[in-house]
Amino acid sequence: MNREQGTTAAADNAAVVAAIQASDEAAFGDLVEGYRRQLHVHCYRMLGSFDDAEDLVQETLLRAWRARATFEGRSLFRTWLYRIATNACLSALERGPRRVLVADVAATDPRKELTPEALPHLGARPAEVAWLQPYPDELLDQAAPSESEPDAVVVSRETIQLAYLAAIQYLPPRQRAVLILRDVLGWSASETGSLLEQSIASVNSALQRARSTLRERLPARRTEWVSGNTLTDEERSLLERFVDAHNRADVAGLSALLREDARQTMPPHLLWYDGREAMLALFANYIRPTSMHYPGALRFVATAANRQPAVATYLKRAGDSEYRLLGLNVLETDGGLITGITSFGTQLLERLGVPQTL
Numbered sequence: 001m002n003r004e005q006g007t008t009a010a011a012d013n014a015a016v017v018a019a020i021q022a023s024d025e026a027a028f029g030d031l032v033e034g035y036r037r038q039l040h041v042h043c044y045r046m047l048g049s050f051d052d053a054e055d056l057v058q059e060t061l062l063r064a065w066r067a068r069a070t071f072e073g074r075s076l077f078r079t080w081l082y083r084i085a086t087n088a089c090l091s092a093l094e095r096g097p098r099r100v101l102v103a104d105v106a107a108t109d110p111r112k113e114l115t116p117e118a119l120p121h122l123g124a125r126p127a128e129v130a131w132l133q134p135y136p137d138e139l140l141d142q143a144a145p146s147e148s149e150p151d152a153v154v155v156s157r158e159t160i161q162l163a164y165l166a167a168i169q170y171l172p173p174r175q176r177a178v179l180i181l182r183d184v185l186g187w188s189a190s191e192t193g194s195l196l197e198q199s200i201a202s203v204n205s206a207l208q209r210a211r212s213t214l215r216e217r218l219p220a221r222r223t224e225w226v227s228g229n230t231l232t233d234e235e236r237s238l239l240e241r242f243v244d245a246h247n248r249a250d251v252a253g254l255s256a257l258l259r260e261d262a263r264q265t266m267p268p269h270l271l272w273y274d275g276r277e278a279m280l281a282l283f284a285n286y287i288r289p290t291s292m293h294y295p296g297a298l299r300f301v302a303t304a305a306n307r308q309p310a311v312a313t314y315l316k317r318a319g320d321s322e323y324r325l326l327g328l329n330v331l332e333t334d335g336g337l338i339t340g341i342t343s344f345g346t347q348l349l350e351r352l353g354v355p356q357t358l
Contacts, residue, residue, distance in 0.1 A: 012031065012076075012077045012078075013073040013076065013077050014073070015027070015031055016028065016031055016071060016073070016077050017071070017072070017073045019031065020068045020069065020071065025065065028064075028065060028068065029061070029065070031077070032061050032064055032065075032081065033061075035077075035078060035081050036057060036061070037139065037142040037143040038078075038143045039057050039060055039081060039082070039085050040053050040054065040057045040139075040143070041053075041135070041140065041143045041160075042082060042085055042086070042089075042180070042185075043056040043057055043060070043085055043088075043089055044135055045159070045160070045165065045168075045180055045184065046086070046089040046090075046093070046176060046177065046180060047089055047092060047093065047099065048098070048099030048130075048132045048133070048165055048166075048169050049099055049130070049132070049133050050133040050134070050135055050351060050352055051133065051350075051351050052092065052096075054351060056085065056088050056089055056092060057085070059088050060081065060084050060085040060088050063084050063088060064080075064081060064084055067084065079191070082181075082185065082195075083195045086177055086181070086195060086196075087195075089173075089177070090173050090174065090177060093173040093176075094173065096130060097130045098130065098169040098170070099130050099131060099132040099133075099165075099166075099169050100129065100130065100131065100132060100166070100169065101131070101132050101162065101166045101265065101267065101342065102265035102266070102267050102269075102270060102271070102272050102342075103166075103263070103265060103272065104166060104169075129267075129268065129270070131267045131268050131348055132162065132165055132166055132169070132267075133344070133348050133349075133352070134162070134305040134306055134310070134328055134330050134342075134344055134348075134349075134352065135160065135305060135306050135352075136303070136304075136305050136352055136353060136354060137303070137304035137305055137306075137307060137310075138303075138304075138353070139352075139353060140160065140306075140307070156184075156307075157306075157307030157308075159180075159183070159184045160306050160307050161306050161307055161308055162306050162308065162330060162332070162342060163218060163219055163332070164214075164218065165306070166217075167213070167214050167217035167218050168180075168210075168214065170213055170217055171210050171213055171214075174196060174198075174206065175206045175209060175210040175213075176210070177192075177195075177196060178192055178196065178203055178206040178207050178210060179206075179207060179210040179211070179214075181195065182203070182207050183207075183211075189203045189204055189207075230307075231304055231307075231308075231309055234333075234336055235308075235309050235333055236309070238257060238309065238331070238333055238336065238337075238338065239302050239309040239310075239311070239331070240302065241253070241257055242254070242257055242309075242311060242331065242338065243300045243301075243302050243311055245257065246283075246287060246298070246300045246311070247300060249287045249288050249289075251280055251283060251284050251287075254279075254280065254283055255276060255280055257337060257338050258276045258279060258280070258337065258338050259276070259334070259335075259337040259338065259339050260275065260276050261275060261276075261339070262275065262276055262279060262337075262338055262339050262340060262341070263275070263279075263339075263340050263341075264278075264279050264282065264340070264341040264342075264343060265340075265341075265342050265343065266327075266342075266343045266344075266345065267342070267343075267344055267345065267348060268345055268347050268348060269345065279341070286298075295315055295317065295326075296315050296316055296317040296318060296320075297315070297316040297323070298313060298314065298315055298316075298326070299313075299314040299315075299316070299323050299358060300312070300313055300314075301313075301314070301358070303328075305328060305330050306330060308330050308331055308332065308333075309330075309331045309333065310328055310329060310330045310331060311328070311329045311331070312325065312327075312328050312329075312354055312355075313325075313326040313327050313328070313329060313343075314326060314357075314358050322357045322358060323357060323358040324356065324357055325346055325349065325354060325355065325356045325357065326346065327343050327344055327345050327346060327349070328343070328344045328349055328352075328354060329341050329342070329343045329344075330342045330344065
């Protein structure tokens, strides 16, 4: 932390203590509100759910006001809030299942939808699966407006991309908390142990086990991921060509962008399309007006989510006066080609702030 950041933190602490001593709920709320987006990203990473994170942040703010007398200014106000948020998330994780992507559930014929009977190990109908949700980059940017701010690391792309979030869902809740606190937020083993009421040795052991699990679960190419919080020129070019291929219903153009072993999944539907040819068949069926499966006029808007290129898809059906959100396609890329597309349906996008109509 540099001198300017330290001065700001000290001023925040003093303002919080003054608000508590004056029982000024409004002033306290204004101070807490400044950390809302950072806390939301933290809860999102812990839970894998944008919607649940919204609820947990609200619970965190309520807990903070109720526990205000315990804040004496000896620690950073931000640290105190993260402590409350982490404990709220741990309680929530004890009550609910881990979040998944389609590929985490089961492999299947790409032309057939999975049935509940095909998922005995899951113990839930498709509609009840706890799906991982995306996070729009526009909102991530609000969590850390500049690289010089202490929370810039919170939204670094290595730890917010879908592959990372899917991998950490396999960690037990407390291991997940240790990994995020130590490797994402940069807390010391002592600080982490204090929050979780564990010894430093226990924290270090949990961190080693968590890192080992990640090495097994993360794609091998993750070691080659670029740093930074914005799309690369290569990713932006690929995204532009992807949108252009869709706008022109250009099957050959899309084919040139896909790696042969690319895969497309469509949560909350338990299906996927495995390989370039299967994905192109899907594309041709829905993009061409002459196809029997053509749903109506489509419009595609380039964007970004989870620090990955993304496209919001809008549909105008016959008789409609406007385009309505159909889904959000988050792209995985490698070596200038698309290796995967996760097409999130509107059921998983309701609270994300993505425009519902055009």
